[in-house]
Amino acid sequence: MQQTLNTTLLIIGGGPGGYVAAIRAGQLGISTILVEGQALGGTCLNIGCIPSKALIHVAEQFQQTRHHSQGSALGINVSAPTLDIGKSVEWKDGIVDRLTTGVAALLRKHKVQVIQGWARVIDGKTVEIEGAGTRIQCEHLLLASGSKSVNLPMLPLGGPIISSTEALAPKALPKRLIVVGGGYIGLELGIAYRKLGAEVSVVEAQERILPAYDAELTQPVLESVKQLGIKLYLKHSVEGFDAATHTLQVRDPNGDSLQLETDQVLVAVGRKPNTQGWNLEALNLDMNGSAIRIDQRCQTSMRNVWAIGDLAGEPMLAHRAMAQGEMVAELIAGQHREFNPTAIAAVCFTDPELVVVGKTPDESKAAGLDCIVSSFPFAANGRAMTLESKNGFVRVVARRDNHLIVGWQAVGVGVSELSTAFGQSLEMGARLEDIAGTIHAHPTLGEAVQEAALRALGHALHL
Numbered sequence: 001m002q003q004t005l006n007t008t009l010l011i012i013g014g015g016p017g018g019y020v021a022a023i024r025a026g027q028l029g030i031s032t033i034l035v036e037g038q039a040l041g042g043t044c045l046n047i048g049c050i051p052s053k054a055l056i057h058v059a060e061q062f063q064q065t066r067h068h069s070q071g072s073a074l075g076i077n078v079s080a081p082t083l084d085i086g087k088s089v090e091w092k093d094g095i096v097d098r099l100t101t102g103v104a105a106l107l108r109k110h111k112v113q114v115i116q117g118w119a120r121v122i123d124g125k126t127v128e129i130e131g132a133g134t135r136i137q138c139e140h141l142l143l144a145s146g147s148k149s150v151n152l153p154m155l156p157l158g159g160p161i162i163s164s165t166e167a168l169a170p171k172a173l174p175k176r177l178i179v180v181g182g183g184y185i186g187l188e189l190g191i192a193y194r195k196l197g198a199e200v201s202v203v204e205a206q207e208r209i210l211p212a213y214d215a216e217l218t219q220p221v222l223e224s225v226k227q228l229g230i231k232l233y234l235k236h237s238v239e240g241f242d243a244a245t246h247t248l249q250v251r252d253p254n255g256d257s258l259q260l261e262t263d264q265v266l267v268a269v270g271r272k273p274n275t276q277g278w279n280l281e282a283l284n285l286d287m288n289g290s291a292i293r294i295d296q297r298c299q300t301s302m303r304n305v306w307a308i309g310d311l312a313g314e315p316m317l318a319h320r321a322m323a324q325g326e327m328v329a330e331l332i333a334g335q336h337r338e339f340n341p342t343a344i345a346a347v348c349f350t351d352p353e354l355v356v357v358g359k360t361p362d363e364s365k366a367a368g369l370d371c372i373v374s375s376f377p378f379a380a381n382g383r384a385m386t387l388e389s390k391n392g393f394v395r396v397v398a399r400r401d402n403h404l405i406v407g408w409q410a411v412g413v414g415v416s417e418l419s420t421a422f423g424q425s426l427e428m429g430a431r432l433e434d435i436a437g438t439i440h441a442h443p444t445l446g447e448a449v450q451e452a453a454l455r456a457l458g459h460a461l462h463l
Helices: 016-027 042-047 049-069 085-109 184-195 215-228 318-332 361-366 382-386 415-427 432-436 447-456
Strands: 003-012 032-036 113-116 119-123 126-129 134-143 147-149 176-180 199-204 231-234 237-242 247-251 257-261 264-267 271-273 305-307 346-348 353-358 371-377 393-399 405-412
Touching: 003 016, 003 318, 016 032, 016 042, 016 085, 016 318, 032 134, 042 049, 042 085, 049 085, 049 184, 085 113, 134 318, 176 184, 184 199, 184 215, 184 264, 184 346, 215 353, 215 405, 353 415, 361 371, 361 393, 361 405, 371 447, 382 447, 393 432, 393 447, 405 415, 405 447, 415 447, 432 447
Parallel strands: 003 032, 003 134, 032 113, 134 305, 176 199, 176 264, 199 231
Antiparallel strands: 119 126, 126 134, 147 271, 237 247, 247 257, 346 353, 353 405, 371 393, 393 405
8 A cells, every 4th residue: 555745845865965955954844855765975975975085095094104114204114014905994984884874863853754765756746765655745856866977888887897886895906907087086096096006097088187177287196196106098098898808998099909907997987967767757857968957046947846966967066965955945944045156166185186166267268357377386385395295286366457366276285175265265255465464374284375365466475
């Protein structure tokens, strides 16, 4: 016998966007049901942002210890370390478990009903839970199904061909790994595996790694990749994999075929909105390519049907999804909101790290803005020296006429933590004088932010 539940808000997907929307809705007293087919926290908490940062940390610690075993400039000497990858994965899983358990507790606290199962859309007010004999009627339907890895037809997943999901839970480390895709996912994992001891090669169809970022910003990452001994096959296209000989077939820029021997191939060529397998087409929503088209309030073309996060296209960032989810809950509660951020930070956890917030020099030029562009190198920053990390810089982009800051970029150790300051300065409409006139603590990496602004004004103090 079929059970019918009624609710004000029904959310499909328990990732960062969906669960934040549910928590906020609960806080606002909105009757809410959240449906999730896998673990709460979605890709980000379970097989994405969090586990990848954990693995990157393990790799960094292992590499540092190995470095000290060869005699370091710091005077620290240890015997050669060994790695128990099973223990490392167990530690990573522990972090994931604590976070997902925490999400479940928050949802309970705010009286959100969580249903474990796969949703199938019937119409804009009705969803069925597959195989559970449950139908849910709602006033508002929030779609937050996230995204999934793009697969390559010539490299079907299975056996030695893996996605980031398998790469984040290795049972053993391969001796040789080829990463297909030189974007942020491929490089974050490729660098981590190299530091863990694997021989790593990266195959990228474009002429440089991290093609979504500008060449000046990615140069320190390129130097680091070469220093680590990662082989790069740029402007190379993949043709297939021969399981018998364990070779990846690629074509070089001249059209010649190469056979690259490897134990595993990690396919990391991007992500796409997760629109298949839950009868989304029944709603006949307006699409924007492979994503759902939304307005400034995350409304779709159907009244009271909302879409957030990766399902609504680029930028596919967990923090964007969270902000959208919070807003939708407040809109349903009758508040007046629009999703109109000045900028959303994008962070790449390579070695060194990259941050882009707002407009780059090229983007400001394309927008017809006359801008001052100024950089301050970490080589002139005392804190960076004490961290043995002098590579990289902070760069500011500001309008020449009124000194309004329109963008920040940084590359260097730990610069992901500067993204908050960058985002705040743009949201608050800061000018170069505001940043230059704010006393920054010494010694910190953040001093490079102040110095970049000072330099743009023509009087950097430490350069």
